Amino acid sequence: MSETQDQKSFFKRHWEGYKEFWAERFSFLENYSRVLNPEKPLPHWDSSVVEEFIASDPVHGPTLKTAREAAQFGAAGAVLGAVTTAGYCWKYSRSAHGAALAFGFGAVTGSCFGLEVANHWFQLYRLDTMAAQMKFYEWLQNRA
Template identity: 50%
Template sequence: MSNYSNFIKRDKPLTSWSNSDVEDFIASDPVHGPVLKTAREAVQYGLTGSALGALFTAGAGLSFLAGGVFGWTFGHEIANHTLQLYRVDTLASEAKFLEWWKRKTEGGH
């Protein structure tokens, strides 16, 4: 959480960003850009797993929810191994993106 302390404890939240803003960061930062891109790809694994888990356990509302949670977890683990997320510091890259976004939108230092 120390990586995010400058962005969490703010009087005024950061402005929203779009996918194209994230793509601009990825293209501009040769170190953290590829890591952030990989982390974003991992989210797709989680979303797909969540949808499949919910679909296959559909029935009662609770089983639908449990299937979604299980699918998200399973999808995230697949992404972790497939994309080798355990080798990179995704939190540091996300924090670098937030720093970049703050400078871009607020003209910070």
């Protein structure tokens, strides 16, 4: 039983138009559908599998290794930022909820700062890290 345009409720027509509007603006997400909604789930992998890929691919392996090292800068920046901002907040206000919020804010900003340092330290702007990550993703799917 199909409804005609006249029989659909106002809200249903409005919602369909809304979906079409945003689907058109976010159509670039279809490029990532094989990553976001894979046909079969990825097998379990750990750092040894990544090291195996790095050793097997002479083009994208070193780039992926550099990107993984840069992620360590981001993690270190997050820890450092979270602890220092929460510490200063606790020292001067003795407010538990303020320290918790400062901890979260410090983690986010410290991570951003750490990744920016890594970007210059490893000169990531010269590398195509996304291509290396996609090659690893494809390699991992083919390996399964």
